Every structure is written in structure tokens, then in C-alpha cells.
Amino acid sequence: MSRRPTIVDVARVAGVSKSTVSNVLQNSPLVRAETRAAVERAMGELGYVYNRAAANLRGVDVGLIGLVINDLRNPFFTEFAASAQMAFAERGYATVIANTDETPEMQARVIASMIEHGVSGFLISPTYVDDEEGLEVVRRAGLPAMQVLRRIDHRTEVFPFATLDYEAGGRLATEHLLSLGTRRIAFVGGLENRPVTLERTAGYAAVMGEAGLPTFAVHGRPSRAFGRDMALRLHAEHPEIEAVLCFSDLVALGMLAGFAEAGVRVGRDVRLVGFDDIEEAALAWPQLTSVRCDVARFGREAAAAMLEWIGDGVQPQENRLAPVELIVRASSAGDV
Amino acid sequence: MSRRPTIVDVARVAGVSKSTVSNVLQNSPLVRAETRAAVERAMGELGYVYNRAAANLRGVDVGLIGLVINDLRNPFFTEFAASAQMAFAERGYATVIANTDETPEMQARVIASMIEHGVSGFLISPTYVDDEEGLEVVRRAGLPAMQVLRRIDHRTEVFPFATLDYEAGGRLATEHLLSLGTRRIAFVGGLENRPVTLERTAGYAAVMGEAGLPTFAVHGRPSRAFGRDMALRLHAEHPEIEAVLCFSDLVALGMLAGFAEAGVRVGRDVRLVGFDDIEEAALAWPQLTSVRCDVARFGREAAAAMLEWIGDGVQPQENRLAPVELIVRASSAGDV
DNA sequence: CTGAAAGCGCTTACAG
DNA sequence: CTGAAAGCGCTTACAG
Known part of the structure; x- marks a missing residue:
């Protein structure tokens, strides 16, 4: 369990500077094909793995989404969570999932925890809470969040709501x-x-x-x-x-x-x-x-809307009703 | 969406150094009660949230566990995942969950992604893979991982296996x-x-x-x-x-x-x-x-074993059979 | 096209 | 009990 290789190690092996290694990582068009190949060879040799925490520190999107579900054991929500997670994965995003088991305390805790972990946004199928404090912490953190399937916060201009009709x-x-x-x-x-x-x-x-x-x-x-x-x-x-x-x-x-x-x-x-x-x-x-x-399609569409929000800044419409049959x-x- | 406050901001408001703020965060017994109170007041005022990515960079346990599930839509596995996730949450760990949908490619991708995200360990209910490469990348990363419910890697001395009898x-x-x-x-x-x-x-x-x-x-x-x-x-x-x-x-x-x-x-x-x-x-x-x-108890016990491994270094027994009735x-x- | 340097937000000895 | 300093692994202008 020795120290994991870093871009500095890769740079040394590849005979370039660490900036160049980083440029390769960023898929920068600046770097020459041969240089890129050399760097990639070095990475393979060393078993280099990218450290997202470090990148995050520099303000880069970590590629983590928070999925907060009121009842993960209910097949309906399971299907939603699984579909959304897989849609995120396809776009390179990992998903932190938490089951709040319909308790506001759990919900508050997992949301706080996810913010600490630097998620880029939330998809929340919320627990019903008495106070309107539920999602306020998310807003204060300046993070985009969609309410799905249940609306507990009426401010859909802040937390767009999507559900089925x-x-x-x-x-x-x-x-x-x-x-x-x-x-x-x-x-x-x-x-x-x-x-x-x-x-x-x-x-x-x-x-x-x-x-x-x-x-x-x-x-x-x-x-x-x-x-x-x-x-x-x-x-x-x-x-x-x-x-x-x-x-x-x-x-x-x-x-x-x-x-x-x-x-x-x-x-x-x-x-x-x-x-x-x-x-x-x-x-x-x-x-x-x-x-x-x-609900599978609904999950995929919610994930897509979230990624568009994060990526291109287009906020989803305030209320969205998916058709039923x-x-x-x-x-x-x-x-x- | 202004910059989130950091420990430096907190330190300034509380009138202490950022080291002291960090000590408060670490629950260090060194810091005086009044100082702690002042720091906590400042945090509340600023809406400070801890940045785990930064802490992680310094080698601290991020508090993230990877949960890789072959079929999250199957109620049996859903129950396992939900129970494990909640047990982790109780101990302050967030859980990245991914459904691999029984595809080795998905499994490889999500495992790689979770390693990048700095998970401290894995609970894997694996997909059956032909090659034995499945978990090798985890071993190379020096991360603890348990196989649950299905054993695809025979090296249980490396990847302890737990299932039901x-x-x-x-x-x-x-x-x-x-x-x-x-x-x-x-x-x-x-x-x-x-x-x-x-x-x-x-x-x-x-x-x-x-x-x-x-x-x-x-x-x-x-x-x-x-x-x-x-x-x-x-x-x-x-x-x-x-x-x-x-x-x-x-x-x-x-x-x-x-x-x-x-x-x-x-x-x-x-x-x-x-x-x-x-x-x-x-x-x-x-x-x-x-x-x-x-399976709910099984999920909780698997989570507990994982946390003991991460926390105290005690590796779970190689093969564990939970009783059935x-x-x-x-x-x-x-x-x- | 490539490299030297600064800095992201924290923790950790160490000195005081 | 508290603070100054170094450093974790990356990215990002900037200079060359």
C-alpha cells in the first residue's frame, strides 16, 4: 500500500513537466500526439489514477451528483434511482445515493454530508418536512437542486419540480x-x-x-x-x-x-x-x-435536465409533468 | 453563488488563526472551550461548510464508501444496498452507489470512477466476469474491498467474502x-x-x-x-x-x-x-x-465489518456465512 | 507546444 | 492553548 503515483511521478517517467501531464488529462488540444502517447504510456506503467479531490480543490466540477431518496426500498423509487444513476454514469458522473427512510433528520444529515463531499448538484425525492428549512441549506450552498416526485419547497423558481402527470x-x-x-x-x-x-x-x-x-x-x-x-x-x-x-x-x-x-x-x-x-x-x-x-424514462430525463443545468447553466422549467398511460x-x- | 467561506474566513471572524479553526474541526482536546465557542459561532454566522476534498488531499479518510451492485432493481439487492448505506451513514460515511446491471464493462467503469473519487473502501456484489481482472484494479489501488453475496475472485485473503448460508x-x-x-x-x-x-x-x-x-x-x-x-x-x-x-x-x-x-x-x-x-x-x-x-441485517453487518477494516485495520474473516431460517x-x- | 509558479482549502508537526 | 509554515495533487494563466 505504497503512495499512489501522482502527476509528478508520471511527469518524471514521461520526461515532461507536470503541467504537460495535466494538459493530457484535460484533453488539451495543445499537446503533441507523441507527447500525449509518452504520457499515457507512463500512466499505464505506473498505474496512475486521477485524484478528483485535488482537481476539485482548484474549482473543477468533481463529477459527483447527490441523489436523495425518501424510500429506496420502494421499487418505484428504486427504479427511479437506478435509472438516474445509470444516466449520470454514462455522462461520467458518479452518484452518492442516500435513503432517508422518510425521516427529516436523516434527510438533513445526508444533504449536509453530500455538500461537504462537493456534489455538483442534487436530485431530491424529499421526505415531507414540517418546517420549510428542508432544502434551504442547499440554496445557501449555491448548489442546483431539483425536486422530483414530491414537492416540499414551493419555490420552484429555485428548486424546479418534476413529476409524473x-x-x-x-x-x-x-x-x-x-x-x-x-x-x-x-x-x-x-x-x-x-x-x-x-x-x-x-x-x-x-x-x-x-x-x-x-x-x-x-x-x-x-x-x-x-x-x-x-x-x-x-x-x-x-x-x-x-x-x-x-x-x-x-x-x-x-x-x-x-x-x-x-x-x-x-x-x-x-x-x-x-x-x-x-x-x-x-x-x-x-x-x-x-x-x-x-419512471425509468423519468429518471433518465431528470438526470439529463440536471446535467444540462450544471453543464450549460440552463435551469429546468419550474414544473414539468411527464405523461402517463x-x-x-x-x-x-x-x-x- | 459567491465563493463559499473557508476556514480562513472563519478564523478572521472568530479572531483566531486558521490552525485553531482546523483544531476545532478535528475536535482536538487542545482548544479552550471559549475559543471553540467563538469559532463555532463564526461558522454558523458564515454558513461555513467543511470541504472534504481539501482534507482528503492531506491524506485524511474522506468518509466515502463505494457500493457496487450487480442489480439494484432486484428487491433483494435493494434491501442490501439500503441497509448498508444507512449503516454507513450512521457512522458518518457517505456512500457512492452504482448499479452495474450485470455488465462487466459498467462494473469496471464505476469501480475506476469510485477510486478516482477517493473512496476508502468497497462493498461489491459483483457481476460475473470471465477474466479474473474484475477486482484487480482495486487491489492495485491498495483499497480494502469485500465481496458480498457473490464471489468472483477466489482470493478471499485479499477480498474477504460474505454471504448467506x-x-x-x-x-x-x-x-x-x-x-x-x-x-x-x-x-x-x-x-x-x-x-x-x-x-x-x-x-x-x-x-x-x-x-x-x-x-x-x-x-x-x-x-x-x-x-x-x-x-x-x-x-x-x-x-x-x-x-x-x-x-x-x-x-x-x-x-x-x-x-x-x-x-x-x-x-x-x-x-x-x-x-x-x-x-x-x-x-x-x-x-x-x-x-x-x-438481508437487512446482513447489509448492516457487512457495513460494520468494512468500517472495522478501514478504521482499526482488522480484516474480516475470509469466508463468512450468515444464518438463514x-x-x-x-x-x-x-x-x- | 512546454515549463515554472501560484494557489485551491485543508492538516500537521513544530515552535512559542 | 495558539499560530506560522509546509505541503497534499492538481489546474491555470503566463512566459518562453
Whole structure:
């Protein structure tokens, strides 16, 4: 574990000055081809590795992006994080990822830590915080940051916000269920008063209202367990419900299990629609109709917007809604 | 976006030298309480943030760990990554995470990038590579690295290996099925000749052999889709099979869907056991018997071992097997 | 096209 | 207990 070679070592071996080595590193057009070759040979010989910390000190972009995720274990966010990370990697950026587990304290700590590490910018899917202090430290550090999927700071002129067009998804799903002739449609899942819940519910409520129908919503943790419980409860207490639009596929998959347990045939006795279209939706039985949110593409686009901001200084638009799409399968439409 | 304050600015405001500021930063016991207080006040006033890159240059541990994951989208690895990351965060370490998507090229690139960023060590769940070059660059950089969950480099004296005791899991599951009276037990899933597959199959094969029973194995991608296909095929072509031990819960959940589709009652007509005990196992219908691999604990322990290595120089033992446990539910035992 | 020199923000002996 | 000085590995004008 001897000292790692530096540009000075490379320079000595290549018989040039360290400035020249640095120029090679910078891909400067100034340096002659033979010189470059000699330097590169020396690097290979010595096993030289670039020291970004040193470069950073001189004010160069370190090539590090901070990715702060409220719940990395949720497949939806995992997909987002993985897609964004890989898009960054393709452009030569490494990604510091942290799971805040929905705790504001964790979020504050990891953001502070990432600033210390000199990240060039942030993509943050934030935890809901009471105070508006959440992202203030980022602004003070003068770092570009985008809020994705959840907006906790209303200053979108400072922290541009990008998400999927959930409201449109809610509309599409509800219109679909109406078109099948169902009238008594419930909305299940999603924590009350969360922006995401409000958006997903809004499209549903709007379409129901336009059709002159009453809404019926039960909110709660968007988990499989909640879905299962609600399926059993709806079956027992509200057998009149003909269709359910779920806050998320996790809830819908839980309801699928709960209905199976209760002997209710999904797609026939009751129509079920999920939200997100995670991989499993197509593999469940019956297959789950769902609002597809192409989160992989969303992740790549968010990464691209961030890099454009860092690289060319073009700040992303304040609010960006990525389109969604309804994927119809057997859980809502019977034997399709 | 003016220049960020440095220790020199803090020193000026606090009326001390920059050495003293640095001593405060290092929590040196040398500095007087009042001086420390004055320095901390100045830091707060200026919004000072520590610059780790600069500290790193002086040879201090940057507090960055590299986490290289072959498939971050797989919930099993997500859980591992999230647990490890959070354990590192608790000890003040940030984590650079990269998904290599099972490609050796990606793996080589992200490892190189992390070395440039000055990580203090690696936790690597590697991609299978043909050449043995995979981790060589890490060794040359003199960095500590553990292989987790998959061993691609046999030099465990250099790259200690830690995984879960899959063979014991296979034994437990097979003994359980035998104890229920089933004799024709198949093993489904897992890519052929992968170490993980071999380990998970080994326990099954050993117990079957001891019981004087023949083995029957079908290998393939450990995905839901594969599981569903195999359920349909087994039902059609091998109705004599009484029980199935799956390579993973994903395969088992796929089989659950496939059997449902085929009208086969799992837990009665056929007994099914999964592997990993992901959250969904307990929420499927029927609930899935599974070999529980406490990957969250495994992630925390791997992180702890890494930090001990970095901090105190104690290299982890060469091969470490974390215990597993069989969780019996309805898919194998009927109405339990 | 190449080299000598200054400086990025910190830490670390060392002297006081 | 505190400060002056050197140096970590790089980049960046600038002079040649």
C-alpha cells in the first residue's frame, strides 16, 4: 500500500513537466500526439489514477451528483434511482445515493454530508418536512437542486419540480372504469393530504363529478398490507362497490391477495385498477390494469435536465409533468 | 453563488488563526472551550461548510464508501444496498452507489470512477466476469474491498467474502417438504452453474440423496416470468411433481400466479417453497413458505465489518456465512 | 507546444 | 492553548 503515483511521478517517467501531464488529462488540444502517447504510456506503467479531490480543490466540477431518496426500498423509487444513476454514469458522473427512510433528520444529515463531499448538484425525492428549512441549506450552498416526485419547497423558481402527470392518470383510469359500465367506484390508499395522494385522487374526483357520481375514498399507507385489509373490509362492509382505483400497484396487489382470500373474483365480481405499472402488475393473476408511469424514462430525463443545468447553466422549467398511460389488463376488463 | 467561506474566513471572524479553526474541526482536546465557542459561532454566522476534498488531499479518510451492485432493481439487492448505506451513514460515511446491471464493462467503469473519487473502501456484489481482472484494479489501488453475496475472485485473503448460508437454507426447505410426506420434489430456477444456484441446489440435492430420492431441477432466469412459465409447464408435463423448492421468491411468486392460472391449488395440490422471504412472501395468497435471509441485517453487518477494516485495520474473516431460517406458511403446509 | 509558479482549502508537526 | 509554515495533487494563466 505504497503512495499512489501522482502527476509528478508520471511527469518524471514521461520526461515532461507536470503541467504537460495535466494538459493530457484535460484533453488539451495543445499537446503533441507523441507527447500525449509518452504520457499515457507512463500512466499505464505506473498505474496512475486521477485524484478528483485535488482537481476539485482548484474549482473543477468533481463529477459527483447527490441523489436523495425518501424510500429506496420502494421499487418505484428504486427504479427511479437506478435509472438516474445509470444516466449520470454514462455522462461520467458518479452518484452518492442516500435513503432517508422518510425521516427529516436523516434527510438533513445526508444533504449536509453530500455538500461537504462537493456534489455538483442534487436530485431530491424529499421526505415531507414540517418546517420549510428542508432544502434551504442547499440554496445557501449555491448548489442546483431539483425536486422530483414530491414537492416540499414551493419555490420552484429555485428548486424546479418534476413529476409524473398523476392527475391525468387518475382521469384515464376512472374514465376507463366508467366506460365499462361500473358506477360505484372507490379510491383506496395513499396518505391523506399528501400532494401525491391529492393529485392521484383529483383526476378520479373530477371525472366522477363530471358524471354526477359520488366519490368514495379510503386513505392509508400505500402498502400491500393496507390493500389486503381494505379488500377484506370492502368485501364485508361495502359489497356494493363495483370497482376500485388504487393509489398504487402495491395497494392493488394487496387487494388482489385480499380478494382472493375472500373468494371475490377480480375482473368479474369487482374491477381493480392499480397505479405505477410496476413489473409485477403484468405478472400478477389476474393481470393488473394499471396507470403506467414510465419512471425509468423519468429518471433518465431528470438526470439529463440536471446535467444540462450544471453543464450549460440552463435551469429546468419550474414544473414539468411527464405523461402517463393506462395499460388495460384482466383485473379491470375481465378476460381481455 | 459567491465563493463559499473557508476556514480562513472563519478564523478572521472568530479572531483566531486558521490552525485553531482546523483544531476545532478535528475536535482536538487542545482548544479552550471559549475559543471553540467563538469559532463555532463564526461558522454558523458564515454558513461555513467543511470541504472534504481539501482534507482528503492531506491524506485524511474522506468518509466515502463505494457500493457496487450487480442489480439494484432486484428487491433483494435493494434491501442490501439500503441497509448498508444507512449503516454507513450512521457512522458518518457517505456512500457512492452504482448499479452495474450485470455488465462487466459498467462494473469496471464505476469501480475506476469510485477510486478516482477517493473512496476508502468497497462493498461489491459483483457481476460475473470471465477474466479474473474484475477486482484487480482495486487491489492495485491498495483499497480494502469485500465481496458480498457473490464471489468472483477466489482470493478471499485479499477480498474477504460474505454471504448467506444458502446451502443450509436448501437443506431446511427440503427436510421440511420431506417431513410433510412429499417425495417428488423439484427445484426450479436459478441460472445454471452460478455459485448461488449451486449453493441453493446443494442443500436440496444432499437431503434428497440422503433420503434415497432422485432430484429434478429446471434452471433459468430467477424471474417471475420464468416462474409462471414453469408452473404452467410442470402442470402440463409433470403432474407427478408434489412439491417445488424455488431458487427465489420471485420465481415462487411467478409460479403462484402460474398455478392460479392453471387452476392448481398451491398448498394442497402442490406444495411450494420460496427463497429469500421478501416482504411480499407473507402478503401473497396463499402465503408463501420461504427461506428467510435477513438481508437487512446482513447489509448492516457487512457495513460494520468494512468500517472495522478501514478504521482499526482488522480484516474480516475470509469466508463468512450468515444464518438463514425457514418460515413455514400456507403455500407448503396448507392451512397453517 | 512546454515549463515554472501560484494557489485551491485543508492538516500537521513544530515552535512559542 | 495558539499560530506560522509546509505541503497534499492538481489546474491555470503566463512566459518562453
